[in-house]
Amino acid sequence: MAAAALADISPARIRRLVVTGVAADRGTSGRLALRSWRASLSAGDLRGFVWRLILDTHSPRYLAAQETNVPNLAQKGSVDRGLLLVGEEDTLSPSSAARELADAAGWEFRSIAGAAHAVPIEQAVIWRRAVLEFLDRSE
Numbered sequence: 001m002a003a004a005a006l007a008d009i010s011p012a013r014i015r016r017l018v019v020t021g022v023a024a025d026r027g028t029s030g031r032l033a034l035r036s037w038r039a040s041l042s043a044g045d046l047r048g049f050v051w052r053l054i055l056d057t058h059s060p061r062y063l064a065a066q067e068t069n070v071p072n073l074a075q076k077g078s079v080d081r082g083l084l085l086v087g088e089e090d091t092l093s094p095s096s097a098a099r100e101l102a103d104a105a106g107w108e109f110r111s112i113a114g115a116a117h118a119v120p121i122e123q124a125v126i127w128r129r130a131v132l133e134f135l136d137r138s139e
Helices: 027-042 046-057 060-066 095-105 124-136
Strands: 083-087 108-112
Touching: 027 046, 027 095, 046 095, 083 095, 083 124, 095 108, 108 124
Parallel strands: 083 108
Antiparallel strands: none
């Protein structure tokens, strides 16, 4: 989306584009969800943040089917190794709050300079290298 929006890019360079999870406006529920996430993070309530995130980002049908598994997502140590990779300029998930979340989960943390929330788009090469480096590490 970012590349397509740049005026100096020829339309012929981007032949097809699929985008998921974005809209022109978040709507009332989306804006309130974002406010609740920020409030949880500002208060240092990381467990509450994770629960809100789970409830706000999954459909009722999925939650019903996965109800017994959902509490495990909010538990520290449910993932052997994790990496929280964020943009240094992210206003939706500020770097400092993301670091707190990574620390609370016992995960590694990395912030990528020159990127906001859309890290894989804004710094695609750096993001991809960081992901592959993390996945390729033997331990």
